[in-house]
Amino acid sequence: MPRAPASSAQKVAGNTLVLDNGAYTIKAGFSSDNPSTDHCTIIPNCIAKSARDKRIYIGSQLDQCRDFGEMIFRRPVEKGYITNWEGQRAIWEHSFEGDNAVLKCDPHETNLLLTEAPNCPQTLRTNTDQIVFEEFEFAAYLRCLGPSLNAYNDIPTLFADPPPDVSPTPPVPVEALLLIESGYSHTTITPLIHGRPLHPSIRRLSIGGKLLTNHLKELISLRHYGLMDEPHLVNQIKEDVSFVSADFRVDLERAWKARPGGVDTSVVVDYVLPDYETEVRGKTRPHDPLLQARVKRLGAKGPREDVVPLGNERFAVPELLFNPGDIGLSEAGLPELVLQSLETVPEGLWGPLLANVVLVGGNVEIRGFVERLEKELRQITPSEYIVRVAKPADPIKYTWLGGARLASHHDTFKNTLVTKQEYDENGPTWLARKFAAGSPNTNAAS
Amino acid sequence: MPLKQLSNLYHHSTTLQTNLMPLIEELPNTGATAAPGWAYVADTGYDPSKVAINPSGTRNRAARNGPAVSGSELSARQQKVIDQRLAELHKDGPKVAIILPESKRAKSKPTPNVKKILLSNKTFQNHVEDEEALLVLNRSQPVPRAPAPGKIPKTPASKAKRASIGGATPSTPLPATPTGSMPPPPLPATIIIPQPFTRSAESPLQTLVPDLPPPAEIEVLLSAPPLAYTAAQAGPPAEKGARRPQRHFCEICGYWGRVKCLKCAARTCGLECSRTHEESRCNKFYA
Numbered sequence: 001m002p003r004a005p006a007s008s009a010q011k012v013a014g015n016t017l018v019l020d021n022g023a024y025t026i027k028a029g030f031s032s033d034n035p036s037t038d039h040c041t042i043i044p045n046c047i048a049k050s051a052r053d054k055r056i057y058i059g060s061q062l063d064q065c066r067d068f069g070e071m072i073f074r075r076p077v078e079k080g081y082i083t084n085w086e087g088q089r090a091i092w093e094h095s096f097e098g099d100n101a102v103l104k105c106d107p108h109e110t111n112l113l114l115t116e117a118p119n120c121p122q123t124l125r126t127n128t129d130q131i132v133f134e135e136f137e138f139a140a141y142l143r144c145l146g147p148s149l150n151a152y153n154d155i156p157t158l159f160a161d162p163p164p165d166v167s168p169t170p171p172v173p174v175e176a177l178l179l180i181e182s183g184y185s186h187t188t189i190t191p192l193i194h195g196r197p198l199h200p201s202i203r204r205l206s207i208g209g210k211l212l213t214n215h216l217k218e219l220i221s222l223r224h225y226g227l228m229d230e231p232h233l234v235n236q237i238k239e240d241v242s243f244v245s246a247d248f249r250v251d252l253e254r255a256w257k258a259r260p261g262g263v264d265t266s267v268v269v270d271y272v273l274p275d276y277e278t279e280v281r282g283k284t285r286p287h288d289p290l291l292q293a294r295v296k297r298l299g300a301k302g303p304r305e306d307v308v309p310l311g312n313e314r315f316a317v318p319e320l321l322f323n324p325g326d327i328g329l330s331e332a333g334l335p336e337l338v339l340q341s342l343e344t345v346p347e348g349l350w351g352p353l354l355a356n357v358v359l360v361g362g363n364v365e366i367r368g369f370v371e372r373l374e375k376e377l378r379q380i381t382p383s384e385y386i387v388r389v390a391k392p393a394d395p396i397k398y399t400w401l402g403g404a405r406l407a408s409h410h411d412t413f414k415n416t417l418v419t420k421q422e423y424d425e426n427g428p429t430w431l432a433r434k435f436a437a438g439s440p441n442t443n444a445a446s
Numbered sequence: 447m448p449l450k451q452l453s454n455l456y457h458h459s460t461t462l463q464t465n466l467m468p469l470i471e472e473l474p475n476t477g478a479t480a481a482p483g484w485a486y487v488a489d490t491g492y493d494p495s496k497v498a499i500n501p502s503g504t505r506n507r508a509a510r511n512g513p514a515v516s517g518s519e520l521s522a523r524q525q526k527v528i529d530q531r532l533a534e535l536h537k538d539g540p541k542v543a544i545i546l547p548e549s550k551r552a553k554s555k556p557t558p559n560v561k562k563i564l565l566s567n568k569t570f571q572n573h574v575e576d577e578e579a580l581l582v583l584n585r586s587q588p589v590p591r592a593p594a595p596g597k598i599p600k601t602p603a604s605k606a607k608r609a610s611i612g613g614a615t616p617s618t619p620l621p622a623t624p625t626g627s628m629p630p631p632p633l634p635a636t637i638i639i640p641q642p643f644t645r646s647a648e649s650p651l652q653t654l655v656p657d658l659p660p661p662a663e664i665e666v667l668l669s670a671p672p673l674a675y676t677a678a679q680a681g682p683p684a685e686k687g688a689r690r691p692q693r694h695f696c697e698i699c700g701y702w703g704r705v706k707c708l709k710c711a712a713r714t715c716g717l718e719c720s721r722t723h724e725e726s727r728c729n730k731f732y733a
Contacts, residue, residue: 328528
């Protein structure tokens with residue numbers, strides 16, 4: 001069978017789909033000349049089965065769901081890596097190719113920029129490559145580490161630095177960046193130099209949003225209501241009420257039930273659980289210490305609502321990121337893990353990295369996270385170095401935004417892509433070697 | 447030589463003294479450190495001077511073998527309970543099979559690779575184990591863990607020592623792929639040792655931030671292949687027990703766990719919670 005002469009650039013499509021395939025949500029959208037987070041759609045990366053109406057929700061269908069009671073979730077991404085391709089294929093198919101798909105496109109005429117978590121086993125990477133080219137048949141493809149894409153974002157603005165004199169037209173990765181991504185499965189620390197990861201210095205803390213939710217679920221079930229079968233609800237409670245304590249000891253005293261003068265109502269709140277009839281999402285309200293007594297007195301005449309008072313659960317759960325030893329996990333807390341990562345880097349790079357610590361991922365949204373990390377990092381790092389920690393306005397979509405900025409400049413971006421034709425000619429092993437660096441190589445001539 | 451004799455003499459005299467003195471021994475006792483915050487604990491660490499004289503002492507052997515810090519020591523049973531709980535926390539909901547609706551793609555015939563991937567029932571744990579097995583097979587050596595964390599060195603000597611360790615790291619990298627299909631990128635023959643930390647001559651108190659390493663060295667670091675999954679895992683906290691004692695919380699209300707249940711070693715904060723615990727939670731009926 002005669003083969004067409006290799007001319008790779010021909011086959012690169014004009015349209016690029018940027019896909020940050022997270023364990024909890026997919027952040028996806030098409031690149032444009034001037035990308036912003038508005039162009040990014042969040043799709044739940046799960047297949048859910050409702051116990052109530054026996055319906056199966058795939059990906060974005062979950063938005064239609066009005067009753068999350070006893071829902072069972074199946075997630076194709078395990079510990080940050082796609083392991084169940086049957087499920088992932090169904091979600092991708094539903095998102096790109098369904099009749100009313102949120103991101104309708106023809107993969108044959110679309111480039112794909114896909115993120116992966118660091119330290120992925122090679123077999124899983126090859127699986128991904130094969131599905132992308134052999135099953136979905138995307139026109140061209142780039143797979144790289146999610147953290148490395150953040151370097152293409154406007155980092156100087158985050159730290160209120162003066163912007164560069166001339167804004168470079170092809171996006172240039174920032175010189176030094178210490179990226180901490182705290183997602184659903186885990187928290188990773190990636191030092192990046194010119195957008196390229198220092199692979200031997202990447203460290204991972206096995207605490208992510210999932211573990212925090214599970215921990216909160218256990219605490220509430222033990223102390224107040226049995227919510228073991230309500231992961232979705234507990235996740236919402238966590239998002240609504242939790243905060244990272246600036247001073248753990250003080251806050252624990254304030255939430256103590258035997259505190260002289262009663263509990264501090266600025267720490268303890270009441271959470272009204274949704275009934276899924278009138279309310280889909282629960283809400284917080286100020287703590288009412290006499291509530292239980294009143295409910296008892298009124299009996300059936302009282303308001304029909306389930307209220308969970310939340311005190312130290314609010315901050316003891318995110319505290320695990322800083323003190324994993326609290327649940328017996330023998331891993332260093334996040335600030336110390338930064339040091340563990342830096343110790344594998346020459347000291348000359350400590351300064352630039354510590355001055356550019358950026359936090360992304362869903363857990364970063366927890367109030368007080370940035371301040372606490374900055375404070376603890378300051379305490380444990382040598383005083384010669386400047387420590388600056390920042391989080392972007394939308395930490396969940398920030399990786400996606402970096403990818404979209406990279407893809408916005410088509411002329412440089414197309415050099416990083418591998419076309420389907422090249423894959424067909426050279427095979428998956430060649431592709432694995434091509435993407436081994438984990439970061440887009442914009443200098444490479446195709 | 448006379449000096450050694452002298453020191454022997456000294457040792458003998460001290461043992462004589464300690465033998466005459468009433469024996470006061472602080473038993474490793476977790477109850478002593480129940481209060482939050484700092485705690486003074488007996489230093490039962492390895493003392494070579496005592497071993498030289500009394501090598502068969504069981505107490506010495508116990509101190510030598512066991513962890514030095516009382517209170518943070520966990521029995522095998524306690525460790526098992528913690529491991530089970532952690533596994534529970536890492537779980538992603540109940541394992542219930544959800545039957546997917548028929549895919550439109552299923553009609554077209556998938557390639558053999560895709561078919562294999564879709565039908566694979568491997569969990570992530572399986573993949574990690576495969577990766578490690580292949581690494582061992584390829585290199586016939588165990589997976590090196592991430593370098594053990596140490597405290598931040600203060601002296602130039604220790605800096606230089608660490609620098610040489612840091613410089614050596616890229617020279618023994620793990621292969622980027624366990625399949626062995628991908629050779630690691632070429633590395634320069636010489637190991638570049640980062641500049642040791644310098645202090646300015648004029649004012650010794652003023653420290654200087656070290657200069658950026660040369661681009662060639664950065665290039666070497668950047669071209670190092672990724673670590674294996676387990677190698678990138680966070681190391682244990684440094685100086686565990688000494689700087690940060692294990693914190694215990696009341697399992698009923700979440701306040702400091704100041705009281706330990708005599709039967710099952712669970713922690714509670716006070717009378718009220720310990721009563722609740724005994725009524726409903728304590729599942730050990732024998733003491």
